[in-house]
Amino acid sequence: MTSSKLSDKLNDLLTGDSIREQLSAEELTEKAVQRGEAVLTDKGAVRATTGAYTGRSPKDRFIVQESPSKEDIDWGSVNKPVSPEVFEKLYAKVLAHLGERDELFVFNGFAGADPESRLSLRVVNEFAWHNLFVHQLFIRPTEEELKGISPQFTIVSAPTFKADPEIDGTNSEAFVMISLERGIVLIGGTEYAGEMKKSIFSVMNYLLPKKGIMSMHCSSNVGDEGDVALFFGLSGTGKTTLSADPGRRLIGDDEHGWSDKGVFNIEGGCYAKCINLSEEKEPQIYGAIREGSVLENVVLDEEGIPDYDNGSLTENTRAAYPLDYIEGSVIPSVAGHPKTIIFLTADAFGVLPPISKLTKEQAMYHFLSGFTSKLAGTERGITSPEMTFSTCFGSPFLPLPATVYAEMLGEKIDEHGVNVYLVNTGWTGGEYGVGSRMKLSYTRTMVRAAIDGKLDGVETEKGSVFGLEMPKAIEGVPSDVLNPRNAWADKEAYDKKAKELADAFRENFKKFGSVSESIKTLGGPII
Numbered sequence: 216m217t218s219s220k221l222s223d224k225l226n227d228l229l230t231g232d233s234i235r236e237q238l239s240a241e242e243l244t245e246k247a248v249q250r251g252e253a254v255l256t257d258k259g260a261v262r263a264t265t266g267a268y269t270g271r272s273p274k275d276r277f278i279v280q281e282s283p284s285k286e287d288i289d290w291g292s293v294n295k296p297v298s299p300e301v302f303e304k305l306y307a308k309v310l311a312h313l314g315e316r317d318e319l320f321v322f323n324g325f326a327g328a329d330p331e332s333r334l335s336l337r338v339v340n341e342f343a344w345h346n347l348f349v350h351q352l353f354i355r356p357t358e359e360e361l362k363g364i365s366p367q368f369t370i371v372s373a374p375t376f377k378a379d380p381e382i383d384g385t386n387s388e389a390f391v392m393i394s395l396e397r398g399i400v401l402i403g404g405t406e407y408a409g410e411m412k413k414s415i416f417s418v419m420n421y422l423l424p425k426k427g428i429m430s431m432h433c434s435s436n437v438g439d440e441g442d443v444a445l446f447f448g449l450s451g452t453g454k455t456t457l458s459a460d461p462g463r464r465l466i467g468d469d470e471h472g473w474s475d476k477g478v479f480n481i482e483g484g485c486y487a488k489c490i491n492l493s494e495e496k497e498p499q500i501y502g503a504i505r506e507g508s509v510l511e512n513v514v515l516d517e518e519g520i521p522d523y524d525n526g527s528l529t530e531n532t533r534a535a536y537p538l539d540y541i542e543g544s545v546i547p548s549v550a551g552h553p554k555t556i557i558f559l560t561a562d563a564f565g566v567l568p569p570i571s572k573l574t575k576e577q578a579m580y581h582f583l584s585g586f587t588s589k590l591a592g593t594e595r596g597i598t599s600p601e602m603t604f605s606t607c608f609g610s611p612f613l614p615l616p617a618t619v620y621a622e623m624l625g626e627k628i629d630e631h632g633v634n635v636y637l638v639n640t641g642w643t644g645g646e647y648g649v650g651s652r653m654k655l656s657y658t659r660t661m662v663r664a665a666i667d668g669k670l671d672g673v674e675t676e677k678g679s680v681f682g683l684e685m686p687k688a689i690e691g692v693p694s695d696v697l698n699p700r701n702a703w704a705d706k707e708a709y710d711k712k713a714k715e716l717a718d719a720f721r722e723n724f725k726k727f728g729s730v731s732e733s734i735k736t737l738g739g740p741i742i
Contacts, residue, residue: 218397221303224310225369229321229339231314236321237361238343240350240507243320246343250318253344257519259506260534263344268405269512269529271413272389273611275405277302279394284421289616301384302392306401308383312376313341320346323364325354326415328548329479332426332472334419337366338411341373348408348509351537353415354483368398368418370411376403393417395614408511409533412486413612416470419481421614429473429623432609434458435466435480437550443478444666445471447608448559449587450531453640455487456655457559457662459499465544473553473627480548484537489513490530492523496655503540510534552631555666558608562641563588563600565650566713568699569692570638570661571683572670575628578635580738582607583621583727584720588641600647604723618729636665637683644702646712653696660691680713681720682741716740 228234238246244261247253253263277297278288288294313319320340327333336353340346349370356364377388389404391414400414416432423430433447434454443466446454455468467480468487487500489510494501504510504521511533514525526532538544558581560567573581585608588600604610606617613620628635640658644650664670675684676698688694695701703709717740724730724739 218303221306221310224307225371228310228314228319233316233319234321235318237323238320238346240347243343243347243350244507246318246320247347250343252342254515255519256504256510256515256521258504260504260508260510261344261347262510262513262515262521264512264528265406265408268389268407270407270531271409271611272387272391272405272407275386275389276391276611277393278614279392279396281394281396284395287421288614293610294614297384297392302394302401305378305383305385305390305392305403306371306399309371309373309376309401309403312373313339313371316341318343322346322349322353323361323366324349324356324483326419326481327472327479328354328481328483329472329474329476332423332428332474334415334422335364335367336370336415337368338370339372341375342406344509345372345374345408345411348535349411351507351509351535352412352482352484352486366398368400368415370400370402370414372402372411374403374406378404395421408509408535409486412482416481417612417614419470419472420609420612423472424615424619424623427475429620429627430481431471431473432469432607432612433471434468435471435478435550435553436460436463437466437545438463438666441551442555442666443550443553444555444557445478445553446557446559447582449585449589449605449608451488451589452559452561452587453658454559455485455500456497457557457659459497459541460659460663461499462663465538465541466548466550467538477549477551478553479550480538482538483548484535485541487534488531489523489534490526490532492534499541500534503536504534505540508534508536508540553633556628556633556635557662557665558582558635558637560587560637560639560641561600562586562639563602563647564712564716565642565644565646565703566680566699566709566716567637567639567641568678568683568685569643569653569657569696570636570665570689571678571685572675573635573637573683574737575625576734576737577637577681577683578628578738579621579625579730579734580724581637582624583617583730583734584723585610586720588647602719617727634665634671636670638662639699643696643699644704645708650702657692657696661689664689680717680740
């Protein structure tokens with residue numbers, strides 16, 4: 216079937232009697248419960264479970280290899296190619312499958328809070344709770360905007376359609392296929408709602424740099440004086456938690472652009488991990504889970520009360536809610552240029568210091584390295600922390616070569632005189648299984664000190680592993696925590712583990728052959 220015929224078939228589908236378009240959060244909540252897709256919590260939030268797929272499925276994500284975009288894509292294990300023919304055949308099957316449904320749910324909205332660079336979206340969902348998810352996660356149009364909206368990209372999501380790998384050319388029954396030329400994201404076989412938001416993030420990571428805008432996997436907030444801070448890091452490193460600071464206003468928790476005017480949120484909502492969530496430690500997130508919110512894979516008791524400490528379904532329990540559920544959030548979510556950048560890593564080796572200030576070269580090195588530990592549940596099959604290097608702290612979502620994003624960051628740091636810090640939210644006093652996870656209260660204190668400028672000019676000592684400048688004292692944080700070697704009882708064991716990590720960094724960085732020697736020599740490990 217040709218592309219034009221597929222477009223006609225989609226248009227026919229969207230004009231059918233089964234379509235429920237632009238329903239409110241209340242209506243979608245009612246539909247999700249009526250259809251048996253979800254149940255309500257004691258606070259009125261929707262709770263759904265996602266079966267076998269409780270996290271992203273990176274091995275099932277493909278980009279259609281078509282002109283002219285195929286010349287720009289960094290093809291490989293992350294951006295796996297699929298032919299236009301395979302895509303079109305599967306697309307036709309999915310449309311036929313959806314055509315047999317009694318009800319389909321359609322959301323129209325935007326990705327990108329900056330009107331000059333936003334992307335207009337249409338999302339077609341088989342599940343009402345999925346449509347509620349995108350209603351809260353993407354940017355909701357005003358009534359006036361809705362009248363003139365013309366979708367540049369359409370997500371077609373059919374979780375109950377299972378692919379046959381031998382026939383359909385997929386890796387498994389699940390698939391996420393992005394066609395940049397057709398403006399289609401095709402999803403099937405997985406009920407995990409996060410695939411929808413991350414696929415559009417991948418699209419924006421392709422489109423924005425072509426407009427001279429840096430796209431970023433980060434959270435962001437702003438203080439009373441207009442001082443913007445960015446928090447880079449993979450899932451589970453603390454982006455959402457640390458950016459949801461009661462003393463600052465939230466711009467966004469996961470995806471942003473940085474233009475010549477400043478930063479803007481790509482989304483209209485938040486998608487927070489909620490394993491071990493408590494009102495005491497994370498009051499803003501805890502309070503946001505109410506009517507209109509969506510919980511994924513959270514265990515409820517008989518009265519509908521969430522047990523956030525229960526990870527029996529997955530460690531990757533999630534809460535999705537609109538940005539305005541966070542008191543004092545910035546709406547529309549745009550702000551000026553950042554003053555501070557925080558790189559977050561969850562080091563399961565227990566080697567990196569809890570906070571250190573980076574030179575520009577070190578910032579470029581650690582941005583390209585994107586070191587962290589994948590935490591349990593964020594991807595299928597991850598049950599304990601695994602060391603990983605995720606380029607630019609967002610490798611799974613970057614269609615273009617890493618150096619495109621890194622060079623843009625370097626230019627921004629120079630242009631705006633940004634302070635950059637590396638913060639380890641991982642382990643201290645030993646590696647995973649021996650030491651303990653860094654206390655959130657300590658991390659909050661250190662991050663606030665960095666953002667408030669309290670670390671400017673403080674006395675530091677240089678670590679032996681990466682030459683990182685570590686503050687000797689921060690009010691409210693025990694001094695023996697600040698130097699990670701001091702926190703280990705067995706210093707020889709620390710040195711051995713540090714060398715192991717440094718060797719891993721060097722080996723990983725070999726893939727960046729075109730990077731300047733100054734970044735390699737001044738930014739990397741020194742032992």
